[in-house]
Amino acid sequence: MKVDTPLPSRDALKAQARRLRARLIEAGQPMSHSMALEAVAHQWGMRDWNTLCALAGDAPRTAWQIGQRVSGRYLGRRFQGVVKAANQRAQGFWRMTIRFDQPVDVVRSEQFSCLRRQINCSLDARGRSPQKTSDGVPQVILNDHWSRP
Numbered sequence: 001m002k003v004d005t006p007l008p009s010r011d012a013l014k015a016q017a018r019r020l021r022a023r024l025i026e027a028g029q030p031m032s033h034s035m036a037l038e039a040v041a042h043q044w045g046m047r048d049w050n051t052l053c054a055l056a057g058d059a060p061r062t063a064w065q066i067g068q069r070v071s072g073r074y075l076g077r078r079f080q081g082v083v084k085a086a087n088q089r090a091q092g093f094w095r096m097t098i099r100f101d102q103p104v105d106v107v108r109s110e111q112f113s114c115l116r117r118q119i120n121c122s123l124d125a126r127g128r129s130p131q132k133t134s135d136g137v138p139q140v141i142l143n144d145h146w147s148r149p
Contacts, residue, residue, distance in 0.1 A: 007044065007056045016040050064094060072142040074119060075133060077104045084118070092125040098140075 007013075014037070021036040031039075037049040046052040064070070064086040071080040085097035103115035119140070121129050127142030 007052070010053055010056045013037075013040055013044075013052065013056055063088075064096060070098060070142050072127065072140065074098075074100075074104050074116070074140050075106050076137065077106070079104050089122070093130075094123045094125075096121055096123055 008016075017033065017036040017040045020039060021031050021033060024031045024036075034049075041047070041049045041052040044052055046055070064083050066083055066086060068083045068086075069080070070083055071078070073079065079098075079100045079102070081098050081100040083096060084099050085095075087095045089095055097118060097120050099118045100116065103117045105113045106116050107114045121140045122131070123129055123140060123142065127140075128138040129140040131139045133139055
């Protein structure tokens with residue numbers, strides 16, 4: 001079966017099923033987890049969960065492209081922006097240039113600020129930079145649009 005939209009990873013599909021189940025329970029319509037998995041499979045146009053699961057694979061299917069909208073955090077600050085350049089490197093890493101919609105202040109001081117409008121960064125396949133801040137958090141974290149709550 002041909003799928004027009006690239007399938008997310010199995011973990012992202014399971015997260016989608018958990019969100020569906022939680023929303024239905026909140027609405028007073030209880031649903032088992034297996035029923036939620038089957039419903040997600042049907043939403044993706046598959047016969048059942050096992051078929052969807054076999055096609056989805058384990059790894060996130062991330063491929064960033066020029067002009068793609070992205071959001072996430074840079075040095076702990078939320079941002080939205082657009083990919084200006086994206087080059088896949090060895091071992092699943094990407095070299096990217098991201099232009100922010102609104103400048104991001106990268107200084108936490110009340111005394112001054114330093115606004116960034118664009119960054120160059122390296123990202124792994126999950127959208128996380130290998131470079132970390134002093135508290136151990138990746139400098140850049142892109143949101144995975146498949147697993148958003």
